[in-house]
Amino acid sequence: MKENLSEVLFKPRINVVETSTVSNSNAAQSTAIGQEEGRNWYRLLRREYWAWLGLDPIETERLFASIAMCDKPRTSELLDTIGGYQPGNWNYEWMQRAVGHQVKAKQAAEEGEQQQAYSEFLQASYSATVAAYPHFKGDDLATSAHALAHSNFVSAMEHSQxxxxxxxxxxxxxxxxxxxxxxxxxxxxxxxxxxxxxxxxxxxxxxxxxxxxxxxxxxxxxxxxxxxxxxxxxxxxxxxxxxxxxxxxxxxxxxxxxxxxxxxxxxxxxxxxxxxxxxxxxxxxxxxxxxxxxxxxxxxxxxxxxxxxxxxxxxxxxxxxxxxxxxxxxxxxxxxxxxxxxxxxxxxxxxxxxxxxxxxxxxxxxxxxxxxxxxxxxxxxxxxxxxxxxxxxxxxxxxxxxxxxxxxx
CATH class of the missing domain: 3.40.50.1820 (Alpha/Beta hydrolase fold, catalytic domain)
Incomplete structure (x- = not known):
């Protein structure tokens, strides 16, 4: 049985640096104190902005729930600090979403559906962009996400007016x-x-x-x-x-x-x-x-x-x-x-x-x-x-x- 695109290109990897530790040697001590809305998230959740980009808010909330409910080890008590490229990790969850849109985009392009291909390539690019958020230099997972974001963005522009x-x-x-x-x-x-x-x-x-x-x-x-x-x-x-x-x-x-x-x-x-x-x-x-x-x-x-x-x-x-x-x-x-x-x-x-x-x-x-x-x-x-x-x-x-x-x- 053939592996799908996500399994081939984005297999889980455990030995990667967790984002919150890239530029903070005290990341393990991070708590929810000082975080907006009293939430236990490292990243600022820019719900309205991502919805403005065109990302489906319901899909986004489901993704947040998957991260929050995951029981894998975290770098700190904050929810989006699961280490390794695996289910529950911020980058992993958003990259799966990006790949899903990329698959739909390529299928639409093959069928001559230019507008749908354009929309799906943009969704793939934006999802991969959020996967890399907050875009730290030295974050290997962010680097991979940037590559996918840019390639899908270029593809979207090929279908743009x-x-x-x-x-x-x-x-x-x-x-x-x-x-x-x-x-x-x-x-x-x-x-x-x-x-x-x-x-x-x-x-x-x-x-x-x-x-x-x-x-x-x-x-x-x-x-x-x-x-x-x-x-x-x-x-x-x-x-x-x-x-x-x-x-x-x-x-x-x-x-x-x-x-x-x-x-x-x-x-x-x-x-x-x-x-x-x-x-x-x-x-x-x-x-x-x-x-x-x-x-x-x-x-x-x-x-x-x-x-x-x-x-x-x-x-x-x-x-x-x-x-x-x-x-x-x-x-x-x-x-x-x-x-x-x-x-x-x-x-x-x-x-x-x-x-x-x-x-x-x-x-x-x-x-x-x-x-x-x-x-x-x-x-x-x-x-x-x-x-x-x-x-x-x-x-x-x-x-x-x-x-x-x-x-x-």
């Missing part, structure tokens, strides 16, 4: 692959550089283009943050915008976009990068959007830093090449990431238009950070989201952001 080009940006003797999404190739397009948070990679940024930018006739160029995805060779440090500056340098060589009509949108930590670019690259950008950007308090208030969920501390440690086992040491290592400490915010304003999105009672981007960003530009708009995360929030804010970008570009 839109164009996707892989742009290899040269920086320090290396090539950084970035996805360039185009509504069409009939004319040169304005372009928005888009990056996500410390726990995000390029493959999950596509919905913003598909649902908002493409209908508006705007191209999107995705860029990974230092220490993550295709940019894992670089460490996250004070010069956090180095890779984005290299992209701006390379844009005149890209024939499909107008390098004189460029904006930057940064979600979460990428908002820190975007705000930095608003000052040091103001002549090369038309506008900047930040969404929930940590620009100061998180990196200068040690109590706020220590209260961060362990996964987020580990993300900062992993991206900067350090260990989260000593929170105080990690705090001082991250201190230079404050744009106020760098002297960028809190001084003279930039003339570049900025659109700042915040949320009340946000531990990562508090009101003081929103105020700093508001004062950073002489042409700034601020939009505050509802506290509760929801699909409505995502759609409303991206609709407003897109309309604003259209005016600037």
């Amino acid at each position: 839109y164009q996707c080009k892989i742009i290899n940006v040269p920086i320090e003797g290396k090539q950084v692959p970035c996805y360039l999404h185009l509504p069409d190739t009939d004319s040169v397009k304005p372009v928005v550089l888009v990056s996500g948070g410390l726990d995000t990679i390029q493959t999950e940024l596509y919905p913003f283009f598909e649902r908002f930018l493409a209908p508006a006739g705007i191209a999107m160029l995705c860029i990974d943050l230092p220490g993550a995805g295709h940019c894992s060779h670089w460490k996250l440090q004070q010069d956090s915008s180095k890779i984005h500056l290299a992209v701006l340098d390379h844009l005149p060589e890209v024939p499909w976009v107008d390098h004189a009509r460029v904006a930057m949108l940064g979600y979460r930590f990428a908002g820190n990068v975007a705000a930095r670019l608003a000052f040091i690259a103001s002549q090369r950008l038309r506008a900047v959007v930040t969404v929930g950007a940590p620009v100061d308090r998180l990196f200068t208030d040690i109590q706020r830093f220590q209260n961060l969920p362990q996964m987020y501390q580990d993300c900062l440690a992993n991206r900067s090449g350090s260990n989260a086992g000593n929170t105080e040491s990690l705090f001082y290592r991250c201190l230079p990431l404050s744009l106020k400490t760098q002297g960028i915010l809190g001084g003279p304003r930039t003339k570049l238009p900025m659109f700042v999105v915040g949320r009340k009672n946000d531990a990562i981007s508090p009101q003081t950070d929103i105020s700093l960003l508001n004062m950073a530009s002489s042409h700034c708009e601020v939009e505050m989201l509802k506290e509760v995360d929801s699909l409505e929030n995502y759609n409303q804010i991206f609709t407003k952001v897109t309309h604003w970008l259209q005016k600037q570009l």
Whole structure:
């Protein structure tokens, strides 16, 4: 009897590093204390966001139940720390889901069902992306999941009505692959550089283009943050915008976009990068959007830093090449990431238009950070989201952001 695809490609393996231990030498001591919602999970469960990507919430809850009910040994008391690539392990469960969608996608493609193939390949890519979450360098299972996420994403783009080009940006003797999404190739397009948070990679940024930018006739160029995805060779440090500056340098060589009509949108930590670019690259950008950007308090208030969920501390440690086992040491290592400490915010304003999105009672981007960003530009708009995360929030804010970008570009 032939083994199915999951059995051939993804057989259980026990001797692999468990994700929570990759950048934290004290991972075994992790408890539910300090975790949101009083839950016993290491990872932040981004239910609404994953549903917004298009992943079925009911399937997701079933998957969470499989992990929670598993009785295999765990690294700590947290539910998603089962070691080894086996049932109950976070990566394993999500990869099985990804492979299931990949099988359906290939079957649809063979039957000439282009739209279904496109949808299933995207589902496979997003599922594999979540399997790798939070995308730690040094996590072998994440590396395998990234390969599946990217291959399925490329397959999805082959069935899409839109164009996707892989742009290899040269920086320090290396090539950084970035996805360039185009509504069409009939004319040169304005372009928005888009990056996500410390726990995000390029493959999950596509919905913003598909649902908002493409209908508006705007191209999107995705860029990974230092220490993550295709940019894992670089460490996250004070010069956090180095890779984005290299992209701006390379844009005149890209024939499909107008390098004189460029904006930057940064979600979460990428908002820190975007705000930095608003000052040091103001002549090369038309506008900047930040969404929930940590620009100061998180990196200068040690109590706020220590209260961060362990996964987020580990993300900062992993991206900067350090260990989260000593929170105080990690705090001082991250201190230079404050744009106020760098002297960028809190001084003279930039003339570049900025659109700042915040949320009340946000531990990562508090009101003081929103105020700093508001004062950073002489042409700034601020939009505050509802506290509760929801699909409505995502759609409303991206609709407003897109309309604003259209005016600037």
